[in-house]
Amino acid sequence: MFARGETILQLMERLAPKHYAVPDDKIGLQVGSVAKEVRRVLVTLDVTPAVIEEAAALGTELIIAHHAVIYRPLAHLRTDTPAGALAASLLRNDIAVYISHTNLDTAEGGINDWMADALELTGRNVLEEVHTDKLYKLVMFVPESHHEAVRTAVFNAGAGWIGNYSHCSFNTEGIGTFLPRDGSEPFIGKQGQMTQAKEIRVETIVPDSAKKKVISAMLKAHPYEEVAYDLYGMDLKGKSFGLGRVGKLPAAESLDQFADRVKKAFQVPFVRMVGDGDKQVRKVAVLGGAGARYVRHAIFAGADVLVTGDIDFHSAQDALAAGLTIIDPGHHAEKIMKPNVAYWLSEQLKNKGYATEVFASKVETEPFQLR
Structure with missing residues (x-):
């Protein structure tokens, strides 16, 4: 099974999220479509005619590049100009181009x-510094029976970090009350009966970059049909990226x-x-x-x-x-990204069971020569 192009781009944006890019940087999908299965991916620093030839020879459907193909506004798309001819060659070979630039520079592990x-x-x-992760305080109310399971789930999803300390939380015992109405399927109690349950209030820190994943993990691990939780924005500064x-x-x-x-x-x-x-x-x-x-x-x-x-x-x-x-x-010197991105993406695809292959371009795109 081959990965669809959209899946590959989602993986790349896990490595280098778009919001890490500096303002007005030309990143993302610039040429072609990724609404298709991709058998082969080529990673390159620059997209040149020689790189496109290499990609076509490999049977590549997607190029991931560091430097933009379209950097300055195009007044026209004439195929008798270098920019127009490059775009025409990509479209003729049905090769899409995705750019990961300053977001890949900024990313941790980039x-x-x-x-x-x-x-x-x-x-x-x-x-x-280019980007600082906003911090949130997550407060969730969990029955005693599932306290450890829910807390572990949110920690594994990225919650609970304060500096170099992980699994940070504050836990308070208390009594939760609720009245299940018609149509409900309560984990504790019965429809129409006022219910009290021993619960634990868990407070922890969640960075913005992990917020969606943490909330999803919490909802999945929590036994309640309707989960009671609060999420507060904080003035504390989170991790810096730059x-x-x-x-x-x-x-x-x-x-x-x-x-x-x-x-x-x-x-x-x-x-x-x-x-x-x-x-x-x-x-x-x-x-x-x-x-x-x-x-x-x-x-x-x-x-x-x-x-x-x-x-x-x-x-x-x-x-x-x-x-x-x-x-x-x-x-x-940024060509160091070619083998590193190719390896990272290849491992991600392999771990998800995809047969899509990823290659580092062998074409030299250095324009200068020493005489």
Whole structure:
């Protein structure tokens, strides 16, 4: 059995929810339709004519890309232009394109975490906050007989986290009252009779990202026909998600040594370096893509070095003057997403019993060459 396209996109949005994207980012389904079974998926950084040829040769119905196919508004769709010809080729081969961009950058376990993993960074924090999970207080009333079952269900669904502590709740014993009316099928008591039941009031924390899943789990595990519960918005700040990561190397090393580490980690033939090669670096800020505007963020975070792409002349000068070193492996270092997304999605589909195959593109889309 092959997964339908809609199912695959739902899985991708579990990895990188759309609301994690920065405002006005061009994400989501951009070309074609996913209202069909998908036998093969191709994961790529960019969609180019060579990538489309690769996808067609594989028999791919869906491409998942990081960079948008349609980024700027189209005034027309002429097939004698590069953009028009690309769209025509995709439609001719019946290949849909789904974009996961800054939401994949921001996501926990997304591009910036993969880059930080490749550099062996520990004790990581977000470089720039993009999204903070709103917190809710869930109060539910459960009969004693099902207290543990219901509480375990909501914990497993994502409730009960406070910082690094899980399974957090407050539990109070009490008496619940209710009068089952005509048409009811009460778990406790009888129709038309006033009923009292020993219940436990359970209070716990629920992040917005897990709210639907937690409520669904609670309703499924709860024995009552009509479940009594309250959900309150809270002013407390939840978990932060954002662009870039800041962490520490296992041990300090020279900038020259670190440059070699970056080349190996991101499989690039060269890097551009700003700073003294003998300088010792330990605290590292890393951000996939173009990160010139994050120089100040890295300085504020106390980083010794910033790893990012597309650094311009003046940003390099500003960093050098502020004592921040930079390693620029190029925008294309984000290609680390290809094998990682392909593996993650493949495992998700396999665990759900689907035969859909997922491939990482082998086409090199780096536009620059070193002479």
